[in-house]
Amino acid sequence: MGSSLPEASWNTIEGAYYTGAGGTWEPIWLFVSIGLCVVALVLGIAHERHAYKRIEAERGV
């Protein structure tokens, strides 16, 4: 990753210039970001379940 510029100059840049442009990292970071969403959802389920069990134990409703 890091700079995708062919040299340390902006003079010749016309197209994509993001970190890792033209390499193989785009799909890797894509899957990392998808994975983070999935992990967040899984942790969210666990948090909700814990919260509901706690209130059920407290209130017994």
Next chain:
Amino acid sequence: MEAEIARLTEELAALTASSGVTNTMFAETFYYVTIPLMVLIHVGFLSYEMGASRQKNVLASGIKNILAFAFLVPTFYFVGWFIYWAFPNGIDMSVGAFEISGWDYAVGAANPAGEVMGPNLADNATGVFWGAFTLFAATTASIMSGAVIERIRLFAFIVLAIALGAFAWVFAAAWGWHADGWLVQKFGYHDFGAAGVVHTVAGFFALGVLINLGPRIGKYNSDGRANHIAGHSMPMTLVGLMTIIAGFWGFLMACVIVPGEAWSWSAIEFTSIYGTPLTLSALTFNILMGFGGGIIGAWVTTRDPFWMMSGALAGIISCAAGLDLYWPPLAFAIGFAGAAFMPVAAKFLEKRGIDDAVGAVTVHGVVGVWGVLAAGLFAAGYPAYQGDAGTVATIGIVGQSIGALTMIACGFVPGYLLSLLLKSFDLLRVPRSAEIAGLDIVKVPAVAYPESLNGSGTVAAFDPIDTASPAR
């Protein structure tokens, strides 16, 4: 003489290049500005939903709304934008009539692992277009969000929001809000301001979810009569609704295609997403007239400030499909009629056991259908897209009716089936004990009104609702 001509030619080339750069910067800025304006829609929905919640649920409703927006950003990046460009001509991902759709086109224009979906000096358009559509997507999720407050599980809500915002409405938009869309090409479907592709789809998706979710505890008495469950802050709700109206200007602005770019329909004039000509003045006439008609129509039939402000939304949604075409007094009348009918539809649903906490099914679903049909009734005969006379499908009530049915199906079917699946795994609704205690105290590590005698984070000492009644 020759030297003078050469100098003038050089100056002309420089001016042309400069003019092109100015136009590109204007186009990019135009869509960039629509995005913060549309964020106002979400500010409004946040305020509206929290105001419509009881104190014991106010922060949980806020969290739900914020997360809908947050999850729609990456998921629309991952898949939604690609669907929009791949599927206009049908599920086979073939190329449409204008050759701006299909698998190959989508791979070039919307590949989430490709160079087009990142910082690129050769592309001033994709990021801002994607951003505007992401805000459309988040709007669909926010529409559904209000209907299901105070009893849906957060996980279920996020899954449903993604299904709606990154999939369901995108198919509807590809088919009916894209010049290559089969509804547009074959049936002359016209929906300039997304009455169908956003509002109807989201409203009927919410209806499908509500059927499986059931009403809030206390909404219905044991004899089936409905109670009114008041939110904790009507002023917060009203300000939220007015903020949504402000955001609508960005939404409708983003429905316009700027001229003069390689991707534009025209070199000299604004067009709709279908390539049909329009002016921002045309939109201004009709947005404001629909807005005024909606408020007044709702005032006549309800005298209730909640419904009056909902009527403002309903007025604009009623006119949305033909905002580019209507005579302004007609837009006023269409908005008036849609908003006046809105409370009748809400009552109808309530009597059938549908507890739609904010009237989303009515305001967006039912009124969205009216908006789509109104274009067929009052704007029949206009060409639906660019092309020579006799070769272009025209707007008509048949095409709009087919479009409306398609939009209802795009919303209701996935909303109902997915929520049924979640319900079968007991993942849809919060437990009864949590619902009665209030979702804030159960799972939110913050208090909305810490100095309040009866605030968020504390179990309500006095709850006027009959909590013994069954949750259906």
